[in-house]
Amino acid sequence: VLAVLPVLDLGGDPNERGVVHGRTMAAQIRDNLETYFLRFEAGGADRRTVRAEGERWADFIASDNQDYGAEMAGIAEGAGLSLTEIAILNARYEITYCVFSLEAKKANLASQPPEQEGCTLFGLLPEVTRSEHCMIGQNWDWLANLRGRTLIKRVRRALGPEEGKPDYV
Numbered sequence: 001v002l003a004v005l006p007v008l009d010l011g012g013d014p015n016e017r018g019v020v021h022g023r024t025m026a027a028q029i030r031d032n033l034e035t036y037f038l039r040f041e042a043g044g045a046d047r048r049t050v051r052a053e054g055e056r057w058a059d060f061i062a063s064d065n066q067d068y069g070a071e072m073a074g075i076a077e078g079a080g081l082s083l084t085e086i087a088i089l090n091a092r093y094e095i096t097y098c099v100f101s102l103e104a105k106k107a108n109l110a111s112q113p114p115e116q117e118g119c120t121l122f123g124l125l126p127e128v129t130r131s132e133h134c135m136i137g138q139n140w141d142w143l144a145n146l147r148g149r150t151l152i153k154r155v156r157r158a159l160g161p162e163e164g165k166p167d168y169v
Contacts, residue, residue: 005152012157012165014067018074021153026079028149033085035145036092045098051084053095058087 008024010017022029040050062069076086088095121138129135156167 005150007152007154010153010155012155014070015074017153017155018071018076019078020074021071021151022075022078022081024078025149025151028151029075029079029081029086029089032089032146032149033081035143036088036095039143040095043096045095050088050095053098054084054088054091057091057094058083061087061090 006024008021010020037047037050041047058069058072061072072086072090073083075081076083079086122136124135126132126134153168157165
C-alpha cells in the first residue's frame, strides 16, 4: 500500500523548524509517545522510569548538539508536550534496547533474547531521480501503530551563520 507522507518545507532556524513540526504533527507525536510508553511497559519499564531516561537524554542531547536540542524544544512547544517527552521519542531506540534487556532478564532468556523486529529501507539509483544522484532512506517502523505518523522534512538553510551546513531532506 502506497502512503503519501506529509512534507514540511522548513528553514534553517532549529527552534522554528521544531515549532512547525510540533504544531503540524501534534496528534501523531502524542500517539507515537503513547505507543512507545505501551511498548516500554510491555517490556517491564514503567512510565516513571522511561521519563527519567528521557530527562537524561534531553540533557545529553542539549549539551552535545545545541541545534538538535533547540529543534526538540521547538517540537515540544509546538506539540504542547514536555522536552522530556520529545527526548523519549528521540532516544526511543536506546530506551528500547534497555527494555529488551529487561524482557530477557524477566523471562530468564539471557542466552536467547527476544526476537528483534526490523526496519524498512530503500535506495534509488541516479537514473531514476530528478537530481541524478543516488538516494537512500531508512526508518524503523517495527510497531504497527506507527503507520501514518511520519513525515518528510525538507530543510533549506540560509547562508550566513549556518554557512557550511548542508540542506537536507
